[in-house]
Amino acid sequence: MEAFNYRDGQLFAEGVALSAIAERFGTPTYVYSRAHIQACYRAYADALAGMPHLVCFAVKANSNLGVLNLLARLGAGFDIVSRGELERVLAAGGKAERIVFSGVGKTRDDMRRALEVGVHCFNVESIEELERLQQVAAELGARAPVSLRVNPDVDAGTHPYISTGLKENKFGIAIAEAEAAYGRAAELPNLEVIGVDCHIGSQLTSMAPFLDALDRLLGLIDRLAERGIGIRHLDLGGGLGVRYRDEQPPQPGDYIRAVRERLAGRELGLVFEPGRSIVANAGVLLTKVEYLKHTEHKDFAIVDAAMNDLIRPALYDAWMDVVAVQPRTGEPRCYDLVGPICETGDFLGKDRELVLAEGDLLAVRSAGAYGFVMSSNYNTRGRAAEVLVDGAATFEVRRRETLEELYAGESLLPE
Numbered sequence: 001m002e003a004f005n006y007r008d009g010q011l012f013a014e015g016v017a018l019s020a021i022a023e024r025f026g027t028p029t030y031v032y033s034r035a036h037i038q039a040c041y042r043a044y045a046d047a048l049a050g051m052p053h054l055v056c057f058a059v060k061a062n063s064n065l066g067v068l069n070l071l072a073r074l075g076a077g078f079d080i081v082s083r084g085e086l087e088r089v090l091a092a093g094g095k096a097e098r099i100v101f102s103g104v105g106k107t108r109d110d111m112r113r114a115l116e117v118g119v120h121c122f123n124v125e126s127i128e129e130l131e132r133l134q135q136v137a138a139e140l141g142a143r144a145p146v147s148l149r150v151n152p153d154v155d156a157g158t159h160p161y162i163s164t165g166l167k168e169n170k171f172g173i174a175i176a177e178a179e180a181a182y183g184r185a186a187e188l189p190n191l192e193v194i195g196v197d198c199h200i201g202s203q204l205t206s207m208a209p210f211l212d213a214l215d216r217l218l219g220l221i222d223r224l225a226e227r228g229i230g231i232r233h234l235d236l237g238g239g240l241g242v243r244y245r246d247e248q249p250p251q252p253g254d255y256i257r258a259v260r261e262r263l264a265g266r267e268l269g270l271v272f273e274p275g276r277s278i279v280a281n282a283g284v285l286l287t288k289v290e291y292l293k294h295t296e297h298k299d300f301a302i303v304d305a306a307m308n309d310l311i312r313p314a315l316y317d318a319w320m321d322v323v324a325v326q327p328r329t330g331e332p333r334c335y336d337l338v339g340p341i342c343e344t345g346d347f348l349g350k351d352r353e354l355v356l357a358e359g360d361l362l363a364v365r366s367a368g369a370y371g372f373v374m375s376s377n378y379n380t381r382g383r384a385a386e387v388l389v390d391g392a393a394t395f396e397v398r399r400r401e402t403l404e405e406l407y408a409g410e411s412l413l414p415e
């Protein structure tokens with residue numbers, strides 16, 4: 001489904017003109033579509049119907065309370081990587097027993113809090129973490145449910161910064177060492193081994209690496225069964241890609257059907273941790289053209305959103321579609337779309353053919369995942385507002401940060 005469509009020459013989010021959102025909330029503003037998030041979540045949940053499962057939204061992709069609340073109401077679980085994300089999920093109405101706790105650097109405090117609230121399971125990423133979790137659980141007189149994140153050593157064929165399943169990556173326990181690690185986990189009295197987990201990378205556009213990883217994990221599960229270690233759930237992580245330009249990633253339903261076929265006859269529950277594929281195309285970043293600057297070599301459109309608002313182009317050289325909210329007729333020019341930050345890397349797009357005038361609104365598409373969450377206050381810029389559209393209604397799910405808030409925690413030196 002497409003949440004953002006042109007109607008009468010204007011781009012709409014569901015039933016609301018983006019120009020009306022800009023007028024009411026200012027720019028830059030992130031705009032999300034409720035219907036799109038729901039449809040993407042349901043694509044996973046529906047394909048998993050009839051078997052034990054959890055669809056744990058990866059909170060890192062978009063941690064706005066309104067978005068999390070929407071997903072919690074749909075029955076989603078959550079994949080978290082920090083105490084902060086845990087508290088956000090609880091504040092948004094998410095259920096602790098549907099949370100999986102991933103991440104290579106869990107602190108004792110993180111573990112304590114997660115045990116107190118009763119998360120579904122810890123995705124443990126090293127032997128050292130296993131020993132620490134045992135200690136913390138013993139101190140609390142608790143038993144920690146555990147999956148080991150196994151690194152299956154498959155090449156996800158994605159950007160090197162977001163590939164996580166190779167043996168040289170910091171994530172997980174190498175598959176060759178996994179049996180020994182499970183053996184150790186099974187000996188520890190305050191741990192309960194329940195699952196196997198993996199996550200091989202993000203923005204994958206083909207099914208083969210997922211199925212390759214799955215086969216390796218099923219082999220491991222069989223070897224563990226021979227050693228008397230029973231596995232109840234298999235967590236395949238997130239990673240399914242989306243269309244930013246012309247990619248044709250598998251649809252969640254097709255992916256899950258292929259996984260289910262391979263599981264036939266096994267008593268295993270399935271867990272997924274999708275982030276991007278739930279929210280990326282449910283969001284745009286709305287920005288305004290401040291200046292059109294023409295130089296001998298280049299035409300620049302200087303917009304009011306910058307790399308502090310959306311870092312993907314600067315960090316990964318990611319291509320994101322940028323469209324006019326009210327397209328004009330006329331002769332297009334080739335613009336670099338840049339922000340006001342004092343860095344050459346501060347761009348949202350390069351060499352884009354557009355017809356523009358000062359004051360025009362632009363929408364950066366596919367910005368619902370890893371957009372606002374990666375924003376910063378660089379150049380003392382307040383972070384953008386976030387608005388969720390539901391049909392004809394708009395909800396400001398995060399107001400724009402004020403300048404006073406930016407230095408509220410700082411102090412002058414004593415006299």
Ligand SMILES: Cc1ncc(COP(=O)(O)O)c(C=O)c1O
Pocket residue numbers: 058061079102103199201202203237238239240273274275276277
């Ligand atoms: C452990 C884990 N689970 C889930 C995700 C979500 O990934 P994606 O947004 O690609 O679905 C990530 C991020 O890549 C991750 O590190």
Ligand SMILES: N[C@@H](CCCC[NH3+])C(=O)O
Pocket residue numbers: 060162202203312369370
């Ligand atoms: N932040 C990355 C994805 C990282 C995934 C984290 N596990 C992106 O924007 O594509």
